[in-house]
Amino acid sequence: MADIIHRAGIKAAVAKVYAALATVEGVAGWWSREASGVSSPGNVIELIFNTPTGEVLGVIKFEVTSMIPDKQVVWRFISGPDEWVGTHASFDLYQDGDYTIVLFAHRHWAEPVEFMAHCSTKWATFLMSLKALVETGQGHPSPDDFKIDNWN
């Protein structure tokens, strides 16, 4: 088993960061514009990732497994890349001075494969997209996401 972990600090109230993680509209603002579903425990959110020219790169579905207002959001991936199925992404929040700290983890990868390394870097850029969304009102969700390598 292997985990991806990240830490981001966002200059905003924790409620604003929580809203960007705990609502479909929020997720659409930093991860993928094509987000649909219901963001509440037991329900499912679907994200479609397109190329800038509109071809589908991939579809990810996850169940929301925990939502604790201003503290935590946890997702369990149901479909998407094979390596993701059954893994969890969690966002734990706390306030530190002017910042809301986001402790991110994408846990329970079977092996630390090259695709996990790709996803680790890509998650960092999406967390910076979340930071930009909350701090400036403008994130960089797919298909305008930052391209880190030849895989995306």
Added chain:
Amino acid sequence: MADIIHRAGIKAAVAKVYAALATVEGVAGWWSREASGVSSPGNVIELIFNTPTGEVLGVIKFEVTSMIPDKQVVWRFISGPDEWVGTHASFDLYQDGDYTIVLFAHRHWAEPVEFMAHCSTKWATFLMSLKALVETGQGHPSPDDFKIDNWN
């Protein structure tokens, strides 16, 4: 033990990416402008990290432990943050079409502490700085590095 892993793809010949990792001038172009020392196996490189106003944030020293032209660079951290001492950073390179792929790892953290999560995100931004340096001639080394949270 815990590891940080990342993957970056740089649209450039592998020799150009290797030079940015295997020379002090290269490292100064993407990690910290204040880099000095000798980049060859058994020798030491020192980096000073300053705030934008010139105060010293930290100093990192590492020994170069492996240099295989166009393939690999490995460093062992001698001093710097306590958690880093004795850990290794490695950069493994291979060509994939128009891209040079960088497989990065910062291995052998004693525990996956919050500071490791910070460093994971920060490494991603420095790898994107490396990508920018090689692709455009302009990286974002300290003190112009991308600030990810309240720790830096």
